[in-house]
Amino acid sequence: MIKLNSLQYPNVQNLHITNELSLDILKNNDDFLKIENELKIKYDFSELITFSFSQSGFLGLFLELERKGKIAVCVGESYAIIQAAKQFESLGFSLVWIDLEKDGKVNKKQIENADVDFLFISSYVIDTFVKTDLEEVKKLTSATVISNASADFSTSSDAIYFDTYKLTGFSLSSCILFKNDLFEEQVIGFKDVVAVNAINEALKIQSFQTSQKELFKEKLIKAFGDDLYFFVDSKDTLDYSLHFALKNIKAREIIRTLALNSILITNGEGCSLGLSMPSRVIQAMGYEELISRNAISLTFTKTFDEAEIEKIVNVFAKKYRQIRVLNEQ
Template identity: 60%
Template sequence: MTKLNILQYSNMQNLHIRPELKLSILENNQSYLELEKKFLSKYSFNFLNTFSFDKAGFLELLLQLNKKGKIAISVGETQSLIEAAKEFENLGLKLSWINLQKDGNINKADISTEFDFIFISSYVMDTFVKTNLKEIKKLTNAKIISNASANYDISSDAIYFDSYKLTGFFMGGVILFDEELFEEKTIGFTNSIAVDFIYEALEKQSFDGSSKELFEKSLKEVLKDDIYFFVDNKQTLPYSLHFALKGIKARELIRTLALDDIHITNGEGCSLGLSKPSRIIQAMAYDETTSRNSISFSFDKAYTQDEVEKIVQKLAKKYRQIKVLNEGN
């Protein structure tokens, strides 16, 4: 299997539920408490909560913060958070949006000193364009709450993790924080399985960006005028590559390459060839049709020159076949 969608779907194998992590007020929970202590120590935070990594779970977090101050959210965040924010507004509550520029970077002009909390990560979903949170801190005194599933920035005041992207299973998320930022849950309402699996995934997590330039060079040489770029890949996470192919929907290529055990992605929820275009590309002011051209690679190992050329040639062959079929319809 050639897994070039590692940042969207890690898909851990052989996960095992440990009976000793079972939570009960009538039993000794020492094994879980030790796990929680290791998790907090790894990232130097004091508190840990689990929450449902979906619209309802993020809405609960937003409602808690709303009691304490003004909230802003980057449109480059995970889809579940964006859906929660829209539901938050539907309830008649106010928050601010931080937009993306045409080049994929955060629009810093949208950041205000009036914000108390900002949901903004060290990378943008789908494109993996990096955001320097240290620079964001210079523009505001707000607490920074970020997704650390693909990259952790020490400038974050709270971090959360996506079990689906880290393990391939939906079990809920984990959020780490200080200063009683959120309402701490009792142990009986903690998803110990999610904590265990996410911690294990993070311990095993590895990336390798050594093949990024090889892939980009080979793609340009083989695809020539059929390839273009929404973002500057020098500004993306070092183990990610983002590009676009003219004249086809990415999901068509995703599906056909999967038959050859080559796995790529168009963005969140699109690695399986689903019909949704990249929301992030649309947030960068591209139309829906154009946003369907976008493709992301991400790497967890090094590839040889020969391996890169074979993968790119296979991709190019499938791409041209699909393009010809589309033109004939």
């Protein structure tokens, strides 16, 4: 199996649950505290709480932060955050949206002009994986920056959380790391030990290959010619990801066809969540829904030699042309 969709579909690991990790207020809970401290030390934060990586979970975070100040959310964040932000507004609270430009980058002028105390923005945009320089963002705003660190971690983030489903393949709780008293202290009995352990183990084995993007890009351009185009500049995306589009087909057609040939790709977060909709991120960049259905994303976690890449791309191109012929009949 050739897996080129790891940022959206993880390599699922077995969950290991032992009695030693169970929590008890009458014991020292050293095994769990060791895991918790590993994450704190690795990312240089002092506090950790767990919460649901879902609309309701992020809404809870918003409601807690709302008591302390104003909130802004970038439209390039995860689906769960976007849904939570919309529900937050529907409850009568105000919130600032940070848009995406046509090239997929965040609108930094809006960040600079936003009078907010908390900013949900990550070092990459969901779906396209266009990079956002959070160090530069911090120069534009005094807001506390809260980021998704599942695919990339920036030391400029003031707090980070993880998408457990994308890291482990299981819809467990997430955890958020922070300093000071950004969020209320969580009693140990409410912490999801299984989730924290699964996140920690997944991050230990997480690895990406940065040597593959340009090789794949060169072969894809050669094989597809004018049928291939780019919504975003590949130089602006994470070094282990490639985002492009194919004309006159829906991405799901090629995704399903290639899966039968054991080549796994994706068109974005909606694909991995089982949502029957095109990339909302591409539409947020100003493209029509029909065009956004052309989007495809690749992630590189393994090194392929040139012959292997050509073989993969040739299968890709063959299946694409078969789909085009069938669609035209």
